[in-house]
Amino acid sequence: MENRLQMEVAKVSMLNDLDTFSNNYSIRVKIVSMSKKMVNDNKNEIYCLDMIFMDEMGTMIQASCLHKMLGKFKDLLQLDECLLITKPSLAANKSSAKYTKRNDKISLYFYTSVEKCLDWSGPKYRFNFVNLKDVVKNKIEVNTVIGILDWLCGVCFNLEDTSKKDVSKGKGLNLRVKDLEGQKCPVTLWDGFAIDMFAYMNDKKRKKYVVILCHFGMVNLYKGKRGVANGFELSRLFIDTDIEEISSFRKRYVEKISSSSSSNEHVGSNVISSVEDEFLNNLDFMLIGFLGTISTTKKVLVLGTITAICTDKLWYYNVCNHCKSGVEERFVTKENADGSFNVDHAKSLLKHEQSESLDVPDSYSLSTPVDLMKD
Template identity: 30%
Template sequence: MDKNRVTFLNNLDWRSKLFTIKVNVLRLWIPVNPKREGETLGIEMVVMDEQGTRMQATVSSKFMKKHEILLNEHECYYIYKSQLSVIMSNLKHFEKEHAISLNFDTSVKKCENFYGSVYCIRLVSFESIKAGEVDVKYRLDEWSEPEVTKIKMGKDSKYMNMQLLDEEGIKLKCTLWDEYCDQMFGYIQSHKEEVDVVLLVQFGSFYKYKGKIMLSNAFQITRLFINPDIEEIRSFRTKFVEKICKTSSNGQKSIGSSGNISLADDFLFKHPFSNFLDITLLDKPCELIVHGLIMSVDDKDDWYYVGCDQCNRKVETTFVIEEAEDGAEEPK
């Protein structure tokens, strides 16, 4: 293995397997055969080189014993004598036509000097989502309890629906299945008091349902970042609080509250804050919210008065004392 002659992923030649690549394993999972319980189908990976190019990589089940003990997610490796194989499955996650296949002749050595992104997060706009991009961050806005349904294989599958909100106020429907449903719902259950929970979905899947774009996890390749302390999340949260919450309360509530927005939250979300000067300029009836600071409280007089039911004017109360039949005095 010649570590000094590394080939970048964009320069690989499918006709040769005498190349050395230097990659970071972004994702690693072991799929199982849905038709045969307990049977594994090999190892699936997403790898990235120092130029930021990403590709699918596979280890077939017959070579798992040789390689699975060496390969781990979030670690970097030199890989020598792998080969490129055409992706036959419809589940092609990147534009590349080939995947890197590790076979019996392949050598894998751990690398300690990889210069590149740890997670390779690529954030995109809503317009880019329509074009097929898959990395996007959103604030969790609403969610529903997990439900169970039957899938094509006849097995039960758990899912939960959510509504996500980005920093521009654009909403997106999202459905998470099985272990992703468990991961998200588990976080919600253990962080019920949190507000502004940011969900970053990496390697997600977008599809159209009844003319609307929906987001879902893409089998086991998807990764959820739920409020981690990383730069992408911190930056988004700061922008969200400054931009969205500056113009409306946005129905701020903890993620422990699922379901529809309350009437109060709906009112606060739809009506921007106004100041006292805005009130003096009003020329027609309207609903608004005044955001002000209480400087002092006058507690000397009551804030209400007794009024007449007929004319709605203020009335003064008096006590009339009449003599009862037994000689006692009764106030009225």
């Protein structure tokens, strides 16, 4: 009995050793991601089950099972399940998005057999960290699938309604995250990911510092800004899950802000309705009188109210409300519209660049609010 088991173990191949010219082998894998493709005419019927397999060495490969084989395997094909698969098919990966470094994929077909694996010795997860700075600084191309990002969620905006290419409706959620180095990056989550994240952020029992991991995320360009989004297929989102990577990140972040002189009890993950609210509720604001206490080079926002204009100083001038060009007041002589020889002296504003006069109503005076620009 022991010799037979040893022979079976010897037959198991690692994913890096697979040969496309043969299917007479077995693999021991864990399903680390899963996505269902539904039939267009029947949203309750699965057309294909897409997966990502990981072997005990941490190597990953895309896999699929068509609807005609799901009846045979569906009870075994579960997320995070460990399986022993014999005689799968290996072919070129023609998927539009490549979620692993391999150019081939595994398919389960009629001669394939699948059973639960009870002696898994591989890792629970395999995360390859990517720096946020590489995403923001254009070091990773748009639409590139990336392994994992480890973030603290700083700001979560409102859930939004979206329209898809197939005219169906969806949900979108914008986040602003940062890593341990303080690098910030916009993140966009779609559909189920957006709904789950928004619900968690509004849960009164959630943790103060919300840490998320996006497995198989994608670099994107959204509203002119480089960031990250979940893919519509095989991405996986971990929100404050009890795994070592998240626990370690939160511990290091808390230690860092605790040792920083700028830390305070208000720091944490926030839910706000809009970018304008974020600006008005920014906890980094300080009174003008305290600007001299800043000891490090940084950008600051000064929010104040204009209470008076010193018109005897040379640092200001009037500008056009539309084009912002500098203007000056002049009295001009205009002929009457009736063609008579009488003339009218009217007040006008003259642009500096185009020398184009702008008529000013009789009620205009220097007390009228105007736009100002520094010279």
